[in-house]
Each structure stands twice: as structure tokens, then as C-alpha cells.
Amino acid sequence: MLARLGLPFTCQSPDIDETPRSGEAPAELSLRLAREKAARISLLNPGALVIGSDQVATSGQDAIGKPGNHASARKQLRLLSGQNIDFHSALCVTNGQEFLCSDIVTNCRFRALSDDEIEHYLLQEKPYDTAGSAKAESLGIALMESMRSDDPTAIIGLPLIELCTMLRHFGLNPLRPNLLTPSV
Numbered sequence: 001m002l003a004r005l006g007l008p009f010t011c012q013s014p015d016i017d018e019t020p021r022s023g024e025a026p027a028e029l030s031l032r033l034a035r036e037k038a039a040r041i042s043l044l045n046p047g048a049l050v051i052g053s054d055q056v057a058t059s060g061q062d063a064i065g066k067p068g069n070h071a072s073a074r075k076q077l078r079l080l081s082g083q084n085i086d087f088h089s090a091l092c093v094t095n096g097q098e099f100l101c102s103d104i105v106t107n108c109r110f111r112a113l114s115d116d117e118i119e120h121y122l123l124q125e126k127p128y129d130t131a132g133s134a135k136a137e138s139l140g141i142a143l144m145e146s147m148r149s150d151d152p153t154a155i156i157g158l159p160l161i162e163l164c165t166m167l168r169h170f171g172l173n174p175l176r177p178n179l180l181t182p183s184v
Contacts, residue, residue: 001153001156001157001158001160002051002158002163004160005160005163005164005167005174006174007167007172007174009051012041012044012045014036014037014040014041014052015040016033016036016037016040018033018054020063025061026056026057026058026061026062026063026088027056027058027088027090027103027105029054029056029063030054030055030056030088030089030090030103031054031088031090031092031101031103033052033054033056033090034052034053034054034090034091034092034101035052035090035092035099035101036052037052037053037054037092038050038051038052038092038093038094038099039052039094039099042094042095042096043096046096047095047096048095048096049093049094049095049167049170049172050093050094050095050096051091051092051093051158051163052091052092052093052094053089053090053091053092053157053158053159054089054090055087055088055089055090055131055157056087056088056090056131057085057086057087057088057131057132058085058086058087058088059079059080059083059084059085059086064076064080064085064131064132065131066128066129066130066131067127067128067130067133068128068129069128070122070126070128072128073122073127073128073133074118074119074122076132076133077110077113077118077121077122077133077134077143078113078115078118080110080132080133080134081110081111081112081113081118082110082111082112082113083109083110084107084108084109084110085107085108085109085110085132086105086106086107086108087105087106087107087108087131087132087154087155088103088104088105089103089104089105089106089151089154089155089157089158089159090102090103090104091103091104091158091159091162091163091166093163093166093167093169093170095170098170100166100169100170102159102162102166104149104150104151104154104159104162105149105154106147106148106149106151106154106155107147107148107149108132108134108136108144108146108147108155109144109145109146109147110134110143110144110145111143111144111145113143117143121139121140121142121143124139125138125139125140127140136155136156137155137156
């Protein structure tokens, strides 16, 4: 998704523990993980502008994790059928000294899904590594009745509108990538 902005970048895995802390709300979890990821990679790349992100799906105050396998994904989609789910897409950008963090929420209304629809979807998509078992960037969009967000890219995991705002703050304008702009 970052390639859409036409800026040069490299990807690195931060290798952090993503276990929720006791009493940590899902929105807090996604923000903490995005910041920890950015901080870890920033330490490895001094002077670089680093982007960290994380996404947590929620039903009320309960986090909905990655199912890990077919049976868990089936169970998860049965529970989500006909429900409103919030996806918290947290973003953190740092230059190693200053951290900008934000949580962009996408509310998704899942359609009432039949067992046959769920099974077909799972066999086609195999979304076992995706929170909520739904990949909205592909066939998972057919699971939805509606989606609401200030940033349509947030549901895919990287809120590009907010990212552009943060990059401009650090003096990098995707519309003028060869010219550093003053920080605001």
C-alpha cells in the first residue's frame, strides 16, 4: 500500500511481543503496538523516518484476534455474522525523536452470512492471519453490508490519508517527494 505514494521505502519486521496487557483496551493495544514497532525499527535505523502500524478488530470492548486456522475462522465469522465490528488501524510515524500516533476506526457491518457462504469464502481466501477473518481488499468485501471510515485505506491496514498528513509534518510531501517541506 505504501508504494501507492511513490516514495522509496524498505520493510523490516520489528519482532515485538504483541500480547495484550492486562486490562488493555483494544484501541490502546493497537496504538501501543504501532508505536513499539516504530520505536524498535527507529533504533535500528537512526535518522530514518519510520512508520509502524497495527490493526485490532473489536466487538464492543472485546478484541477479535487472528483465527489461525480454518475451524477458528469459521467460528469467528459465524459470531460476526450480522454484527457491527470496529477495526482500529493504528499508525505511528517517528524520526527517532518525535512520535506522531493516531487510531483510525472503520466500522464494518457484516452481512447475515450462511454457513455455505462462510465455507466458500474461507476456502477461497484462507484469511487465517487476519483479524476478524475478513480481507476487505479482496473477496472479504462480499462479507460486508457496509463500511464507514474517514480513510478508506484504513481497513486494509495502512491509513494512507493520515499517513500523508504525518509525513508532511516531518517535511515529506508525497506530492512533492523530491522537495523536503518545512515541518509544521
